[in-house]
Amino acid sequence: MDYVQEPVLSVRNLNKQYGGGCLNCRGAKADRLIKNFCPVCGTVYACRDVSFQVYAGEILGVVGESGSGKSTLMECLYFDQEVDGGEALISSYKNGEANLFAESSQQKRYIRNHMMGKVYQNAALSLKMDFSALGNIAEKLIAAGSRHVGRMETRGRELLEHVNIPSYRMKERPKNFSGGMQQRVQIAKALSNNPPLLLLDEVTTGLDLSVQASVLDLIKTIQRELGISVVIVSHDLSVIKMLADRTFVMLDGQMIEHGLTDQILEDPQHPFTQQLVQSLL
């Protein structure tokens, strides 16, 4: 692939910590932490100076062990969490010149509603379980400014059909759906406003294997059709292997290795990555 183009998303020095820090750990002095954790004050340095770029039409994989900061990173990018430092730029907003983290909360909502979609590991975080599947799609469309029921229903049906929700179940509540179906409704919702950027956090974790495969297939198909950029996070390297063009590896809140996915699988540099790849074989 050819990456001479401008990135869709650039993230620079993203920092996120849980806790105020102390004299021992301030500045995240790596040698004084146990993994990402300060033994003196209990602060967790969940993301440390994370920088990366996502290009148009690519799938970027983020892999790392449990607790390495992957979900925190995604939450920061979708403004579910406030960052402690760093910047993010997206090309579709103010010519890619404004640091999204510094925008007002109203502007952040605007960016989220118009330029991003996110699928959570836990569907209850993004779906209103007591509203209809169609209503869940409409929520994002309404938030993006639509006030036309007919058009929203048509769009909702189109998207739900695309993710294989049978039309006679579209007015049902996701509460009654299986885990795989809930993930598919989430995907439809995330895609509803045609976002240039889709964030996926452990979309298949907890699903049984055949359902996993169908959800991953669906993501791949949709990404090809729409040509959108995707960041997919997983602790499971096989998911990354199947989908991602490029991959970066996180450990204790830091990015330790990045490159083309094939490259990383064939020739991992960092001992942790080597271990991860070995476990896949």
Added chain:
Amino acid sequence: MRMKYQFAFFDEGSKREIRRATLKAVAIPGYQVPFASREMPIARGWGTGGLQLTLSLVGKDDRLKVIDQGSDESVNAVNIKELIGKTTGIAITEETGEATLIQSRHRIPEIPLHAGQILVLQVPLPEPLRYFEPSEYETKKLHAEQEYSGAWLMLFEQIMKYGHMSTGADHPVLVHKRYVMAPSPIPRFDNSKLNDSEALILLGAGREKKIYAVPPHTEVVSLDFEDFPFVVEPFQGVSCRLCGARGVYMDEVHDEETGETLYQCNDTSYCLQRLNEKRG
């Protein structure tokens, strides 16, 4: 022994505090102002929010009208009138035009309000986004960010379910192009009376400890969709069986003998006034 009451039941400090919250509510149309709701000799949920507003505002020269779902004579309305009458000695009236202060549950009178009047509405559930978002902390943020998707989503869901917007009462409104507000359980028919009102409209929720306001001449728009415009209860070709009025909010009455459905004004004092005028 007779109990000696403070004028209008509350001590002056309490009244002042409620009035301060009220002033803030007037300054920010449609915004729910928290206040320290007080214990009342009637149970919360029976209009204590409205009652506290009325008691904080009432002066010796006021003329008070109290209505409960259109009726001046319901037990609830009578109880409230008694409490206010006893503790203030002010005049009580049933005539909308004569009243300076009107406390009402679930209706706005049919006779257009005029400048200088204050209408106090009793509110059970002040939060228009509650159905969508159970947490008060979250709904406060949604109001601050003017994020009202949830209010429209509620209407969208009704349309998916019933084919039309099914809010019988308490249909949400956008006030002054800024805050989405629960107008209290008035019928949709009354929503238009909120818009560009001559009178000051105050809303009080006792249990939820909120006061909010629609000042005179404020724009109030009922939420709807391009292809599902807001409509009021249809009373086409219907007239009151007692006074013959048209174009007002009607109650249905069933004639046991003929099996016919008849209509009469829900606002009984309006109906009575028309009957009296007819008799001359």
